[in-house]
Amino acid sequence: GDSVTQMEGPVTLSEEAFLTINCTYTATGYPSLFWYVQYPGEGLQLLLKATKADDKGSNKGFEATYRKETTSFHLEKGSVQVSDSAVYFCALSVAGSARQLTFGSGTQLTVLP
Amino acid sequence: DAGITQSPRHKVTETGTPVTLRCHQTENHRYMYWYRQDPGHGLRLIHYSYGVKDTDKGEVSDGYSVSRSKTEDFLLTLESATSSQTSVYFCAISEASGGIQETQYFGPGTRLLVL
Numbered sequence: 059g060d061s062v063t064q065m066e067g068p069v070t071l072s073e074e075a076f077l078t079i080n081c082t083y084t085a086t087g088y089p090s091l092f093w094y095v096q097y098p099g100e101g102l103q104l105l106l107k108a109t110k111a112d113d114k115g116s117n118k119g120f121e122a123t124y125r126k127e128t129t130s131f132h133l134e135k136g137s138v139q140v141s142d143s144a145v146y147f148c149a150l151s152v153a154g155s156a157r158q159l160t161f162g163s164g165t166q167l168t169v170l171p
Numbered sequence: 172d173a174g175i176t177q178s179p180r181h182k183v184t185e186t187g188t189p190v191t192l193r194c195h196q197t198e199n200h201r202y203m204y205w206y207r208q209d210p211g212h213g214l215r216l217i218h219y220s221y222g223v224k225d226t227d228k229g230e231v232s233d234g235y236s237v238s239r240s241k242t243e244d245f246l247l248t249l250e251s252a253t254s255s256q257t258s259v260y261f262c263a264i265s266e267a268s269g270g271i272q273e274t275q276y277f278g279p280g281t282r283l284l285v286l
């Protein structure tokens with residue numbers, strides 16, 4: 059079945075550090091890929107997405123590139139801020155009757171001032 | 172923000188009692204989903220709906236039932252709550268067009284504790 063494997067957390071960085079959160083996937087067909095972010099006490103918000111190979115999703119300084127050859131969708135940001143502290147989820151969906159999302163286990167990021 | 176509300180936001184109940192969680196949307200989206208979030212598991216799909224009275228099971232559907240009698244409401248019922256159903260429950264909605272997955276928008280969540 060479809061699955062998403064995320065880098066284990068928690069991750070702690072200093073402000074302005076470079077961030078990478080690894081995400082790899084296994085899927086039948088050609089999935090769409092997503093990064094969602096969850097701030098404390100809130101629901102999930104879409105951070106970025108990519109729908110086909112070599113697409114780059116970007117938002118709020120975060121980027122991820124859909125790499126079909128390595129089945130990866132790593133999240134990066136050049137300079138993190140304290141306000142980026144949150145849980146980040148990688149997810150995929152494959153075309154089907156309802157396009158359900160399959161999530162990774164999440165990575166807790168804490169950014170220290 | 173997408174118009175999604177969940178009620179109640181917090182609930183404490185006892186083992187063996189029935190519990191119903193409600194998800195309400197104002198976006199008129201066709202698809203609605205119920206997920207549970209547990210440490211180390213991310214979010215896992217319980218049930219989903221692709222239209223009024225059209226529902227199907229997800230990955231972890233045992234012990235749960237759903238109903239959708241109106242486009243805007245999707246109810247999740249625990250017929251007889253167990254401690255293993257202590258979790259945070261999220262509702263999500265989406266629309267779909269063509270071959271492109273539309274974004275799923277999530278509600279604020281319901282925190283359920285089964286004693």
